[in-house]
Amino acid sequence: MFLSDLPLGQRAIVLQTPDSLPVKLFEMGCMPGEEIELVFAAPFQDPMCFRVQGTLISMRRDLAKLIPITSPDAR
Amino acid sequence: MPDKKALRIALVGRPNTGKSSLFNRLTGLNQKVGNYPGITMERTTGLAKWAPGVLAEVIDLPGVYSLHASSTDEEVVMEALLQEAPEERIDRVIGLADGTNLKTCLFVFSQVLDLGLPAVLAVTMRDEMERRGMELKTEELAATLGCAVILVNTRTGEGLDALREAVLRAEPSGKLPFFQPGGLHLRWLAQVQEDQSMALPYRAWLWGLKEAQVGKSDRLQQPPPRARTDEAIQRYRQVNQWLRAFFVADPVKDRRWTARLDRVVVHPIWGSVILFGLLFLLFQGLFYGSEAPMNFIDDQLAALSTWLTDHLPSGFLAHLLSHGLVPGIAGVLMFIPQIALLFAFISLLEESGYMARVVFIMDRFMRPFGLSGKSVVPMVSGTACAIPAIMSTRNMENSRERFLAIAVTPLITCSARLPVYALLIGLVIPNSAWMGMNLRGVVLLGLYALGFVAALAGSALLHRWMPAKKTPAFLLEMPPYRWPQGRNVLTAVWNRTKSFVTEAGKIILAISIILWFLASFGPNRTPDFTQERAPLPIEESYIGYAGKAIEPVMAPLGFDWKVSVAVVSSFVAREVFVGTMATLYSVDDEDNTTIRAQMAREVNPRTGQPYFTLAVGVSLLLFYAFAMQCASTFAVVARETKSYRFAVIQFIVLGALAYGVAWIAYAMLV
Numbered sequence: 001m002f003l004s005d006l007p008l009g010q011r012a013i014v015l016q017t018p019d020s021l022p023v024k025l026f027e028m029g030c031m032p033g034e035e036i037e038l039v040f041a042a043p044f045q046d047p048m049c050f051r052v053q054g055t056l057i058s059m060r061r062d063l064a065k066l067i068p069i070t071s072p073d074a075r
Numbered sequence: 076m077p078d079k080k081a082l083r084i085a086l087v088g089r090p091n092t093g094k095s096s097l098f099n100r101l102t103g104l105n106q107k108v109g110n111y112p113g114i115t116m117e118r119t120t121g122l123a124k125w126a127p128g129v130l131a132e133v134i135d136l137p138g139v140y141s142l143h144a145s146s147t148d149e150e151v152v153m154e155a156l157l158q159e160a161p162e163e164r165i166d167r168v169i170g171l172a173d174g175t176n177l178k179t180c181l182f183v184f185s186q187v188l189d190l191g192l193p194a195v196l197a198v199t200m201r202d203e204m205e206r207r208g209m210e211l212k213t214e215e216l217a218a219t220l221g222c223a224v225i226l227v228n229t230r231t232g233e234g235l236d237a238l239r240e241a242v243l244r245a246e247p248s249g250k251l252p253f254f255q256p257g258g259l260h261l262r263w264l265a266q267v268q269e270d271q272s273m274a275l276p277y278r279a280w281l282w283g284l285k286e287a288q289v290g291k292s293d294r295l296q297q298p299p300p301r302a303r304t305d306e307a308i309q310r311y312r313q314v315n316q317w318l319r320a321f322f323v324a325d326p327v328k329d330r331r332w333t334a335r336l337d338r339v340v341v342h343p344i345w346g347s348v349i350l351f352g353l354l355f356l357l358f359q360g361l362f363y364g365s366e367a368p369m370n371f372i373d374d375q376l377a378a379l380s381t382w383l384t385d386h387l388p389s390g391f392l393a394h395l396l397s398h399g400l401v402p403g404i405a406g407v408l409m410f411i412p413q414i415a416l417l418f419a420f421i422s423l424l425e426e427s428g429y430m431a432r433v434v435f436i437m438d439r440f441m442r443p444f445g446l447s448g449k450s451v452v453p454m455v456s457g458t459a460c461a462i463p464a465i466m467s468t469r470n471m472e473n474s475r476e477r478f479l480a481i482a483v484t485p486l487i488t489c490s491a492r493l494p495v496y497a498l499l500i501g502l503v504i505p506n507s508a509w510m511g512m513n514l515r516g517v518v519l520l521g522l523y524a525l526g527f528v529a530a531l532a533g534s535a536l537l538h539r540w541m542p543a544k545k546t547p548a549f550l551l552e553m554p555p556y557r558w559p560q561g562r563n564v565l566t567a568v569w570n571r572t573k574s575f576v577t578e579a580g581k582i583i584l585a586i587s588i589i590l591w592f593l594a595s596f597g598p599n600r601t602p603d604f605t606q607e608r609a610p611l612p613i614e615e616s617y618i619g620y621a622g623k624a625i626e627p628v629m630a631p632l633g634f635d636w637k638v639s640v641a642v643v644s645s646f647v648a649r650e651v652f653v654g655t656m657a658t659l660y661s662v663d664d665e666d667n668t669t670i671r672a673q674m675a676r677e678v679n680p681r682t683g684q685p686y687f688t689l690a691v692g693v694s695l696l697l698f699y700a701f702a703m704q705c706a707s708t709f710a711v712v713a714r715e716t717k718s719y720r721f722a723v724i725q726f727i728v729l730g731a732l733a734y735g736v737a738w739i740a741y742a743m744l745v
Contacts (some may be wrong), residue, residue, distance in 0.1 A: 019300060022548040026307040027141035029179045039334070043343045047438050049553055053178050053311075056333075056553035058435050063548060 001071075004045070004064040006038045012069035014052070021066060029053035035072060081122065081132035083164065084242060085155060087187055088171025089180050090138030091428070091554035093199035096229035097171065098135040099566045101239075108570050117469055118151075119570075125239050134165070137472070140179065142186045143303050144285055146547040148472055153281060156190055167242050168194040174204040174211060174226070175555070177322060181314045182307075185220075185253040189277035193245035194222050197238055201228040212321040219317060221248030230560060252277060254309055259299035266296055280306075333428075333555040340429070346436050354455045357420055361459035362490065365412035372412075376405040394604045399591030406587055406648070406707060407580040410462045414575055415568050417456050417463040421470060422567040424452075426559035430470075431551055438549070444531050445538025447473065447549075450480045454530065457487030458523070461708045462579075465715055466571060473547070481712060482725060483533040485703045488526035491649040495699050496522060498653055501671050503692025525700055575711075582710035590647050590706070593617040613658050618644050632698065632734065633691040633741045642698070649704045690744035694737040701733035 006012055016032050017025070030036065030052045039056060041048040046061035088094050099106075102121025119135045136155055137148040144150040158164050170187050172180035177198070187194055198204075198211060204226075217224040223241035227234035254277065256264050264276055267283035280302075287298050339345050380397040387393035424430040430449070437448030444450075449471050456464035464484050471477040488496075496519060504515050595602050595610045597617055602610030613619045614636075622640030629639045641655040653670065660673040679686040703709065703726050713722040 019304070022145060022550065023143065023303040023307065024140060024145040024548060024550055026304055027143070027145075027182065028550060028552065029182075029311070031304075031308060031311065040337055040341045042341070042436060042439055044439065047435060047549065047551075049341070049435065054176055055179055058431075058549075058551045058553060060438070060549045063550075 001069055002065050003036065003050070003067040003069050004048070004061055006036075006050075006069065008038050008041065011035055011037045011072050013072055015068040015070055017067055021063070025057075025059075025063075025067075028057055029055050030057060030067075036069065080162075081130040082125075082166050082243075083132050083134065084167045084169060085134045085136050085165045086169050086171060087136055087152060087156070087183065088138060089140055089173070089183055090552065092138070092171040092173040092180060093229050094138055094171050095135065095566075096560055096563055097169070097197060097199065097227065098133060099562055100229050100232060100235060101131075101133050104566065104569060106566070106570060108574055126243065129243065131239075131242075139183065140552075141183060141303075141307075142190075142281060144288065146472065147474060150285075153285065156187070156192065157278065157282060165192060167245050168192045169238070169242060170194055170196045172196055172198050174198045174200045175207065175209065177211070177318060178311075178314055181317065182310050185310055185314065186277070186281075188220060188222065188248045188250075189252050189254055190281070191247045191251065191275050191278070193247050195238065195241045195245050196220065196222060196224045197234075198224060198226050199229060201226045201233065202230065207324070210323040216317060216321045219250065219321075221250035253313055254306055256280065256302070256305070260302055260305065263296060263298050263302075270295070333553075336556050337432075337553075340432055341435060346432070350433060350436055354451065357417075357452075357455055358458055360416055360420065361413055361456060361463075365416055365459070368412040369409055372408050373405060376401050376408070389606075390604045394595065394610060395588075395591070398595070399588045400584075403584040403587035403591075407576060407583050410460065410575065410707065411572055413460050414463040414466060415572055417459075417467055418568045418571045419564055421452060421467055422564040423559050425470065426557065426563055428554040428556045431553050434551060435553065444534040445479050445541075446476055446534055447471075449473075450476065450534075453480050453484050454487060454527070457484045457489060457530075458526075460489050460491070461485045461487065461705065462575075462711050465708070465711050466575065468715065469571075475541070478541075478716075479534045479537055481716060481721075482537055483530040485705070485708050485712075485725070485729060486526055486530040486533060486701065488523045488700070489649075491705065492522075492699055494650045495645075495652045496696065498656070498671060498674075499692050499696050499699075501668075502674055502687050503689050522696065522700055529701065579707070579710045579714045582713065583707050586706040586710065587647060590618070590644070593621075594644065609658070613640065613644075613655070631741065632737045633688075633694045633745065635686065638691075638695065642704075645704050647706050649699060652699070688745075690741050693744055694741035697740050698733045698737040701729055701736055703729040 001012070003012070003014075012035070014030060014032050014034050014036055025031075030050070034052050036050050036052045039049050039051050044061075047058050048061060048064055049056055049058040050064075051057075086094055086098055098119070098121065102123050105123065106119055106121040108117055108119050121133045121135075123131050123133065125131045134155070136152045139149045139152050141149065142153050142156065144153055156165055156168070168187055170180075170184040172184060184194075184196055196216075198213070204211070211224075211226070213224040213226060222245065225234050225238045225241055227238055255261075256276075264280055264283070267273070268276060268279040271279060271282070273279040273282070283295060284298060284302055286295050340349060380401045383397040383401065384393060387396065421430075424433065433451060434448035437451050441447055441450055450468075452470075453464040453467045456467055461484050464487070465481050468477045468480045468484075471480065500515050500518055504518050507514050509517050594613065594616050597611055597615040598620065600611050600615045604610050614623070619640050622643045623636045625643065626634070626636045626639045629642070634642065637656070637659045640659060641652045644655045645652040656674065657670050660670065660677070674687055675685060677686040678684070679688075709722050709726060712725060713719045716722070
């Protein structure tokens with residue numbers, strides 16, 4: 001499952017992310033092992049806004065498609 | 076003299092941490108807005124006396140999430156902090172942290188500390204922390220970080236004295252390092268340190284990774300992968316430890332207002348309704364709200380002009396003052412109400428946290444044009460006037476998008492085009508009904524639509540053609556909503572207005588005096604400044620000759636020499652077209668209907684029919700829709716892009732476009 005598939009208001013855990021992703025994502029707090037929640041999204045789910053480590057970060061759908069997640073129970 | 080030199084203090088922190096509020100508090104209105112060398116990013120510094128004999132130069136660096144460069148913002152900050160030349164070196168750093176969101180703020184601050192600079196951590200949003208029952212054990216955190224930690228409230232000024240004192244006493248932290256690279260990374264770092272003889276590991280780390288990223292160092296060994304990622308993971312682990320030990324919070328109360336507001340503000344339907352409502356308000360405000368102050372300025376300067384004519388002995392000097400200088404000053408001052416209004420509005424949007432939502436809502440729509448939601452504000456403001464609209468692009472972080480927005484904003488139908496459109500539409504478009512609507516109204520609406528379409532299409536084309544450098548990923552933080560601070564709004568309005576008057580104002584004034592000269596003097600006739608009317612007939616002035624000289628060039632567009640003269644002279648401002656036409660047709664009062672009636676009587680000597688046919692009218696309308704006929708826009712573009720070349724190319728390209736479109740339209744209609 002990827003971040004782009006997360007339903008509104010649902011939480012998940014970020015899995016190990018590929019090296020090709022912008023490091024800024026990490027530095028803003030979105031990193032493996034953190035809980036992430038889809039807070040709101042624009043029409044057509046693009047862009048999407050997530051809460052991670054207490055911060056709201058929005059990103060375009062094509063980036064969210066590259067971030068693997070797992071359900072919080074799996075931890 | 077070391078004691079004479081100002082202490083250079085940099086403000087470093089994430090965006091939305093109250094950095095500009097603190098900056099305004101520390102420096103007052105004594106600010107200087109300049110530019111970073113080589114790029115068009117704004118650099119604000121402020122001087123203040125902090126203690127007897129201690130002058131502080133506070134530098135407001137852009138907000139960043141990390142010292143590693145992902146975009147120009149971070150590059151600027153890193154370069155400033157790595158600077159070693161004595162006159163450029165940063166002496167002290169004030170790190171900023173939003174007390175309600177410490178985690179990501181402490182991440183950046185631990186990077187700053189690792190650079191070995193004397194630093195103090197200022198924790199903002201103190202009032203909000205108290206309201207939410209958050210508690211930070213500052214003394215314990217200070218002991219762990221090895222630097223002072225001061226709680227400040229930028230609204231009331233609480234904690235500022237303590238902050239100033241701590242900054243003066245600050246020394247490099249003795250608790251370094253907070254990040255220790257391991258394995259391959261450590262070996263690579265040791266190599267960089269040795270090659271560059273850099274004593275401090277983190278300095279070498281930042282520098283080495285930047286060089287590797289730019290790819291300009293062949294001598295430098297490539298760093299092992301995941302260097303920055305590992306650093307981020309290690310630092311966050313550390314920050315989380317600190318917060319567990321020193322911070323108490325009630326997570327349920329957290330950000331409840333923001334979440335509640337966001338349910339409406341970024342709602343797929345309500346969000347758009349609110350946004351368009353606000354943009355409509357902006358449009359109304361710029362269009363009608365600035366009318367009264369603009370009329371006031373106009374009246375005062377017209378009175379001054381009359382007074383000068385009446386009281387000075389008539390002659391060259393009186394004419395220069397009353398017809399060259401005063402209208403030039405009017406041309407500068409007239410824009411102030413709109414600029415002030417627009418920047419108050421933008422500042423409110425930014426301060427409240429709403430601007431990030433605008434970008435979010437509009438992102439999908441603006442993306443194909445190479446623009447983001449931020450361009451919506453200049454596009455809408457452009458319907459009032461391109462001057463404040465182009466200035467408003469300063470708030471864009473992405474320089475490529477800023478370039479696109481500045482390039483196409485003059486195409487938007489501004490209020491100066493209205494008198495020209497009104498005159499020409501009244502002249503050539505019949506006052507009949509079309510699908511139940513007044514045809515003249517439909518044409519005017521069509522011209523507005525044309526402006527927007529041309530601007531967006533132009534931006535999309537440039538976006539396609541312009542070689543794309545690495546575009547930073549679209550990662551945008553949604554700051555929590557906050558009540559805007561009046562002080563910050565006023566400072567923003569003051570700085571913008573001041574820089575417009577002192578910088579673009581000079582160019583506008585110079586151009587209007589040059590144009591006055593060209594309209595008042597001619598090659599073959601000595602101007603007579605003693606009489607009441609113009610010193611010489613306009614057709615015998617340099618502008619008149621220029622108009623006649625380009626008549627053959629303008630002929631394919633259907634323009635005769637009179638229209639050509641009016642087109643040339645309206646380079647000052649588009650609405651001058653109306654006045655020039657009045658002069659050329661010897662109409663005394665500048666009332667639209669009178670001029671229109673006179674123009675309607677004009678006969679084309681070739682056909683014997685009325686000269687202003689539909690073809691000529693449409694051709695002229697289209698010419699004014701596309702051409703950058705505005706000296707002030709030219710001046711502001713030159714100033715904002717720091718490049719006359721840009722302004723000249725824009726002027727030529729838009730002129731060529733106007734010519735081409737008008738030509739095709741005329742050829743098809745005639």
